Amino acid sequence: MKKNVLARLAGSVCFLGLTCASGVFAQPQPASVPSHVAPGRNDAAAASRSEGPVQAMPVAPGPVEGRLDAIIGRGTLRVCTTGDYKPFSFLAADGTFEGIDIDMAESLAKSLGVKTEYVKTTWPKLMSDFLAKCDIAVGGVSTTLERQKRVFFSEPYMVDGKAPIARCADADKYQTVAQIDEPATRVIVNPGGTNERFARQYLPHASLTVYPDNVTIFKQILAGKADVMVTDASETLLQQKLNPGLCAIHPDKPFQYGEKAYMLPRGDVVYQQYVDQWLHLARATGEFQTISDKWLK
Numbered sequence: 001m002k003k004n005v006l007a008r009l010a011g012s013v014c015f016l017g018l019t020c021a022s023g024v025f026a027q028p029q030p031a032s033v034p035s036h037v038a039p040g041r042n043d044a045a046a047a048s049r050s051e052g053p054v055q056a057m058p059v060a061p062g063p064v065e066g067r068l069d070a071i072i073g074r075g076t077l078r079v080c081t082t083g084d085y086k087p088f089s090f091l092a093a094d095g096t097f098e099g100i101d102i103d104m105a106e107s108l109a110k111s112l113g114v115k116t117e118y119v120k121t122t123w124p125k126l127m128s129d130f131l132a133k134c135d136i137a138v139g140g141v142s143t144t145l146e147r148q149k150r151v152f153f154s155e156p157y158m159v160d161g162k163a164p165i166a167r168c169a170d171a172d173k174y175q176t177v178a179q180i181d182e183p184a185t186r187v188i189v190n191p192g193g194t195n196e197r198f199a200r201q202y203l204p205h206a207s208l209t210v211y212p213d214n215v216t217i218f219k220q221i222l223a224g225k226a227d228v229m230v231t232d233a234s235e236t237l238l239q240q241k242l243n244p245g246l247c248a249i250h251p252d253k254p255f256q257y258g259e260k261a262y263m264l265p266r267g268d269v270v271y272q273q274y275v276d277q278w279l280h281l282a283r284a285t286g287e288f289q290t291i292s293d294k295w296l297k
Helices: 002-015 041-051 067-074 100-112 126-133 168-174 194-202 217-222 233-242 269-284 287-296
Strands: 076-081 089-091 115-120 151-153 158-160 162-167 186-189 207-210 228-232 246-248 258-260 263-265
Touching: 067 076, 067 100, 067 269, 076 100, 076 126, 089 100, 100 115, 100 269, 100 287, 126 151, 158 233, 162 168, 162 194, 162 217, 162 233, 168 246, 186 194, 186 217, 194 207, 194 228, 217 228, 217 246, 228 233, 233 246, 233 287, 263 269, 269 287
Parallel strands: 076 115, 186 207, 186 228
Antiparallel strands: 151 263, 158 258, 162 228, 162 246
């Protein structure tokens, strides 16, 4: 009886494809190896097929020196500034720069343990000079999307906007853009910056004079050679103090929103983060306010 059961089990297993011999389980035989394959070669080929192509180990890139390290390494902070925009940047008679942003540039350099090196530029050449020569640009620089395409900016340190300044006797005539944008109105602007762009965009009907000297431009209004200038509200507040007879017109309600910040190299986030943190601390500790009050009050 037992022999019959074992025979039937063996037959069933053979039917399933297992190797049998004379009704008894046979030992499985190794697959034959073609004669042209050397011993051991088939093992390597199988391993290669199962594991896929050998991948090269990634190599970590070497350290790349950023602007922050470069400034510290050379020992100087190269600062682009126009030197024609009180109270932010002004070139004094002795050849030194002064103003809010100059004092702030000195503060930044001190935090880095380096000296400042100033590069005199103009508003039309500000971008090209900055890209070629400087680590930072200061001096009442307004943030714009057009500039942002080519550079980074620090966090803004001042909210500003465009406002008119005119002879006090004529202040009531130039309260709105529509009042200024008349053929009889003689508008004067400095070249190459946001003042000229504002005038060309919003005052196309006014008589526009582009005056090259941003230091003496307000004297032209006092002398009756121009009627009004639309510039940053912060500048109108200072210029009415420096030029009795001129009045800032609603500087607390400018024609448009604007911000001032420091121009930085595009793409260098490490350097930008350092400048932002330095500026944040300068504002939080009162250092920035002390510097501003020195030049505005």
